[in-house]
Amino acid sequence: MGAIAIIPMLPITLYIPILPHIASQFGYDTEIFQLTLPLFIISQVVAMPITAMLSDTGYRLQALYWALMVFILGTVLCIGWPSLWLFCTGRVLQAFSAATLMTVIPALINECYDTNSVARILSYVTAIGFVIPIVGPELSTLASQHWSWYSVFVFMLAYSMITFLICRRSIGKATPPANRMTIEPLKKGLYHWKIMVQDKETQAFLVCHTGIAVVGQIYISNSAFLFLDYYQLTEISYSYLISALYVSRTAITLINGLLLKHVLYKQLIDLSLPVLMILALCMLLLDWFYGAALTPSLVLVVAFFALSGLVVTNALTGVLKNHESCSMQASALLFIVFSGTASLLNIALIALHDGTPRVLSMVSMLILILTYLLYQRIKSGS
16 A cells, blocks of 8 residues: 555656756746646546545455556656646556545555554654655656756656556456446435535534645645745755655654544644644734744644644544445545635735745635634534
8 A cells, every 4th residue: 555655646746846847948928827737636636536426336456457547548648748738648647547546545555454543553654755755856856957857757657567567466457346337326415415525523624734745735735836946946955855855754753653642633633733833923923024934934834744744644544444345435535625625725925925925824814713713614604
């Protein structure tokens, strides 16, 4: 599971450092070419409900293998032809694959462990998945400088092919379910979606997960503009920053796994939310009153991104345990709402920001305030 968990990380964390190089080759500014990130995420949103329902109706291993093969095909398109349209098509295929893998992994873990153990195992698998985000940005930057950005996609291709072969050898061939695909399982899948969105506790976890994850995604998606253009970091320094973000998140996910031996995952969510709001308030005050203060900004962004892991992982656990019979659809629901919201906001932010981080911090603070109020209201109502 840990080896598979790395693959959805590759198209984002290896892509962000080389985005300026790709934009330059296709004749676009970095700021405009950042729209390829929302394109990737929106493609994931479209893919998730389809693959989740197929998986939960008995085609889980088939979904795993097809996702790996689609990732390989998408990566070949990205490196095979110097065409923007084919490149974007390859990115869309990578997104479809990543969407499937991101929901297959929690579903498989949920089937094998009890409530608090699911959160612990998810924490450990997430930590393994963050190996590439930790070391990848520097390797991606160095590879693009010494060879070209194509070499980064060659690495993605090689890793996905090796992972596919290992899965076929260790897991074996996927066996179709006894009941072939009919309209009835799909109707049942749609009914599950209705039940999930009507459940009050699920709504609380959904709001909490979405608000925190969206703010983290805002800073990740805009990091090339923020730290390369505004703070004028060198490319290698920028890659070190991305690694620092994921090192901190990895540390927190491991700590989360240890804390869950003694504390309920719901309590960790309640304790983390106020701390994250304080960090966001500090970022807002810093950006509006002190301007280009690089070091404090770096510290606050890293701290927020790290501690958000306490909320994201545990909120996912809560939704999974509430809907064990349709666990892949449950994890898909979280990601769809978060990704759709983040993509729309990022598109708006590209149009609205004034060349400084002030708009980013203001929007982030408003999102967190709204998240906290909705979370508390839904909790009190349930």
